[in-house]
Structures are given as C-alpha cells and as structure tokens.
Amino acid sequence: MTVAAPVALGEIVGADEVLDTPALVVDRAILERNIAEMAAFARSAGVTLRPHIKTHKTPEIMRLQLAAGAVGATCAKIGEAEVMVAAGGATDILLAYPTVGEPKIRRLLALMERARVTVALDSREAAGALSRAMAAAGRTLEVYVEVNTGQDRAGARVGDEAAALARDLARLPGLRVTGLMTHEGQANAAAPDDIEGIALAAGRALVETAHRLRAEGLAIAHVSVGSTPAAAYTPTVPGVTEMRPGTYVFNDVAGFRYGKLGPDRCALRVAATVVSRPAADRAVLDAGAKALALDKSLAHPGHGWIVGHERAEIARLSEEHGVVVLPEEERDAFRVGDRIEIVPNHVCVAVNLADELLIVDGGRVAETWAIAARGRVR
Numbered sequence: 001m002t003v004a005a006p007v008a009l010g011e012i013v014g015a016d017e018v019l020d021t022p023a024l025v026v027d028r029a030i031l032e033r034n035i036a037e038m039a040a041f042a043r044s045a046g047v048t049l050r051p052h053i054k055t056h057k058t059p060e061i062m063r064l065q066l067a068a069g070a071v072g073a074t075c076a077k078i079g080e081a082e083v084m085v086a087a088g089g090a091t092d093i094l095l096a097y098p099t100v101g102e103p104k105i106r107r108l109l110a111l112m113e114r115a116r117v118t119v120a121l122d123s124r125e126a127a128g129a130l131s132r133a134m135a136a137a138g139r140t141l142e143v144y145v146e147v148n149t150g151q152d153r154a155g156a157r158v159g160d161e162a163a164a165l166a167r168d169l170a171r172l173p174g175l176r177v178t179g180l181m182t183h184e185g186q187a188n189a190a191a192p193d194d195i196e197g198i199a200l201a202a203g204r205a206l207v208e209t210a211h212r213l214r215a216e217g218l219a220i221a222h223v224s225v226g227s228t229p230a231a232a233y234t235p236t237v238p239g240v241t242e243m244r245p246g247t248y249v250f251n252d253v254a255g256f257r258y259g260k261l262g263p264d265r266c267a268l269r270v271a272a273t274v275v276s277r278p279a280a281d282r283a284v285l286d287a288g289a290k291a292l293a294l295d296k297s298l299a300h301p302g303h304g305w306i307v308g309h310e311r312a313e314i315a316r317l318s319e320e321h322g323v324v325v326l327p328e329e330e331r332d333a334f335r336v337g338d339r340i341e342i343v344p345n346h347v348c349v350a351v352n353l354a355d356e357l358l359i360v361d362g363g364r365v366a367e368t369w370a371i372a373a374r375g376r377v378r
C-alpha cells in the first residue's frame with residue numbers, strides 16, 4: 001500500500017482561517033495505513049488483534065480498527081470502556097488493568113449488561129471481591145491473569161508465581177480464567193537491537209506457563225501480548241494467540257528509534273504557532289506541557305520533533321509555552337505567526353490532553369472527531 005507524504009500544515013486548504021492552535025491534526029491516509037498494516041501483520045502471524053485504545057480514545061478510530069479486522073478493543077480504565085461501548089458500539093472489551101474497589105465493580109456489572117468484558121487481574125484480593133460480586137449477581141466474569149515477563153510493573157511473575165495465581169483464581173466462583181496476558185513494555189527502553197530477543201523471550205515464557213496450566217486442566221484459550229515496539233516479534237512466538245498494540249495507530253518519536261520509522265509514519269502532529277521571538281536563538285510556541293506532555297524521548301532531544309526543522313530543539317516547556325532553541329541555520333525561520341508541526345514524544349499522553357482530532361483528508365480538514373474518552377482515567 002502506498003501513501004502520499006503527509007500534508008504539511010501550509011498545504012491544508014483554508015488552514016489559516018480554520019486551524020486554531022494548538023491543535024491535534026491527523027493525516028487520515030497515514031492513520032489508515034498504520035491500521036491496515038498492523039491488521040495484515042496480525043493475520044499473517046495467525047493471532048487476533050485487540051488494539052489498545054488508550055492511544056486515541058476516539059470511537060471513530062476504534063471503529064476503523066474493528067472494520068480492519070480487530071476482534072475487539074483493549075482498554076485500561078473502565079471509563080474508557082464505557083465510552084467505547086456507548087459511543088463506539090464496541091461489543092467485546094478487554095480491561096487490561098486490575099479492577100479494584102466497589103464503585104468500579106458496580107460499573108463493571110453494568111457494562112457487562114451491554115458488552116462482553118474480560119478483566120485482567122494479578123491479585124487474589126481483587127479476584128476475591130470480583131468473585132463475590134459476580135456470584136451475588138449470578139454472573140460469570142472472564143479473566144486473564146496478568147503476568148510479568150520482565151517489565152516489573154504489575155503482574156505475577158511468569159512461571160511458578162503466575163501459575164499458582166491462575167490456579168487459585170480458577171477455583172473462585174463467578175470467575176472463569178480464560179487467558180494469560182503480558183505487556184512486554186520492557187522492550188520500550190531496550191536498545192533497538194535487543195528488542196527482538198526480549199520480546200521473543202517474553203512470549204516464550206508466557207506460552208510455556210500457559211502449556212503448564214493446560215496440562216493441569218485449565219482451559220487457557222488466550223495468550224495475549226501487547227507492545228508496539230515488540231509488535232513485530234512477540235506475536236510470532238508459536239502459542240501466542242492475541243496482540244494488543246496501541247501506539248502503532250499514530251506512532252510517535254519513540255518509534256524513530258525502535259522502529260526506524262520517520263515522521264511520514266506518524267499520523268498525528270501537534271500544530272502550534274510561533275507566538276514570540278524574544279531572541280535570535282529562541283522562539284516560543286503556543287504548545288507547552290498542557291499540549292505536548294512532559295515525556296522525554298530516547299530518540300530525539302527535547303520535547304518533540306519539529307517536522308522539517310529537526311535541529312531546532314523544544315528545549316523547555318512551561319504550561320503554555322514551548323521554548324525552542326534555534327541553531328544558526330534556523331534563525332530566519334520561526335517568525336511570529338508561523339505554523340509548525342510537532343510529532344509528540346509520547347502521543348498517548350498528548351491525546352489525553354486535547355478535546356478533538358482534526359482529520360485531514362485530501363488536503364483539507366475533512367472532519368473533527370471528539371476524543372470522547374479523554375480524561376477517562378477512572
């Protein structure tokens with residue numbers, strides 16, 4: 001599939017009149033290419049694709065992913081899932097985040113009336129409370145056991161610890177353990193040449209734990225992995241059944257390193273305006289930490305990649321100011337009023353800060369999509 005180079009802001013018809021900044025601008029052709037390529041990869045690897053919607057939080061984009069063959073959506077928080085079911089029509093959700101506390105259990109039961117929901121769990125405490133609630137409601141909840149394959153975030157350690165947890169959860173009334181899940185996020189910070197080995201090791205260890213549990217009679221149907229940096233590798237391990245990448249839909253500066261991608265594969269840019277030019281070597285943008293987010297990147301210095309001006313560094317952010325340090329050759333550029341485009345370092349966080357996506361198609365802002373689940377962190 002070929003795709004035209006992304007439309008530069010200056011080429012968007014009517015940009016000067018319609019485009020107020022900061023704004024999130026999405027190139028529809030790149031978005032669709034990213035969605036189609038990951039769907040094709042999942043098919044070729046023989047795994048189902050259940051994209052993590054935390055990157056876009058936008059029902060329209062989830063629907064494009066489902067139309068391309070995704071079996072359902074992955075969400076972190078139940079608030080995201082509520083939006084994807086109500087506004088996006090999702091019917092099959094994985095909550096890849098522990099569900100803890102009575103208010104969430106009530107909302108989970110309500111959500112289960114409207115969609116198939118699977119919950120990932122890594123503790124007997126959370127499982128016990130869910131078991132009691134499901135038994136009281138006469139419901140059965142499908143559960144993936146969350147497994148730590150090296151990220152050292154949540155999850156029972158792969159092998160004995162995860163197997164013991166799965167066995168205990170499988171005995172609880174109202175719960176049905178149907179899968180194992182890992183987020184091999186340790187790949188994100190690894191040296192690019194190490195990612196494949198790390199991903200394959202994570203996948204193999206997870207599959208091995210699943211085999212052990214099956215030998216004991218547990219019906220582990222799903223072995224689920226998920227990470228954009230590792231997406232080309234972990235799903236190829238025989239026995240992995242499902243992949244849950246999220247960031248791939250837009251890509252960001254992180255991908256310049258691990259995926260050897262360029263800005264032409266980044267579907268989303270933060271459009272910003274030069275609002276001050278207080279010194280020869282300094283320009284100020286109207287996009288600060290409240291538009292770009294504070295994440296740094298291993299791939300590029302500063303707080304984002306300025307398209308076409310890679311050597312100009314967004315050196316500092318305050319809430320509403322982005323301070324760009326200009327090398328000698330950029331000093332004639334960046335006039336007050338100029339529009340620039342920034343690929344964010346961490347696109348998922350930047351999206352959560354904005355209300356809407358401006359969808360550029362055929363050189364014009366064709367549609368505005370509400371980021372309906374932004375801020376749904378509960």
Ligand SMILES: Cc1ncc(COP(=O)(O)O)c(C=O)c1O
Nearest residue numbers: 052096183226227228245246247
């Ligand atoms: C549980 C889980 N699954 C899948 C993903 C998707 O990973 P990525 O953002 O690298 O695509 C994440 C990302 O945070 C995650 O936490």
